[in-house]
Amino acid sequence: MQQNKQFDERYLAFGAEILKLLPQLPQNKVGAHVSDQLFRSGTSVGAHLQEARAAESRADFVHKMSMALKEMREAKYWLDLMSRADMLSVEILSGFLKESDELVAILTRSVITAKAKSDKRYLTPQTEHVRP
Numbered sequence: 001m002q003q004n005k006q007f008d009e010r011y012l013a014f015g016a017e018i019l020k021l022l023p024q025l026p027q028n029k030v031g032a033h034v035s036d037q038l039f040r041s042g043t044s045v046g047a048h049l050q051e052a053r054a055a056e057s058r059a060d061f062v063h064k065m066s067m068a069l070k071e072m073r074e075a076k077y078w079l080d081l082m083s084r085a086d087m088l089s090v091e092i093l094s095g096f097l098k099e100s101d102e103l104v105a106i107l108t109r110s111v112i113t114a115k116a117k118s119d120k121r122y123l124t125p126q127t128e129h130v131r132p
Contacts (some may be wrong), residue, residue: 010106015046018039018042045107
């Protein structure tokens with residue numbers, strides 16, 4: 001339970017920091033596009049995690065966790081693109097890039113674990129050697 005709170009807090013903090021970062025982007029067409037994309041992906045991760053906490057089934061949980069991972073990877077992409085395009089200084093983006101790498105890794109492990117637990121439920125002694 002405590003680990004879930006720390007997990008949730010970290011993704012909430014990431015979303016909040018994204019909201020603080022967005023006004024620093026250039027006020028032009030490129031900045032508006034990147035800002036919109038990062039706004040959507042960077043702030044939706046935590047919401048998907050909260051939905052996963054209320055999942056109606058193991059499959060629903062895996063799906064919602066996978067959606068959170070998808071959004072986190074997208075946010076990481078936009079941060080990497082901003083860095084590559086020199087839209088903001090390295091000093092500003094370095095913490096975001098490090099945190100996004102770590103959050104993607106955490107979610108990836110979580111999704112893999114959830115899928116493995118889900119797969120085990122459907123294996124019987126007769127089908128244990130068969131994997132999709």
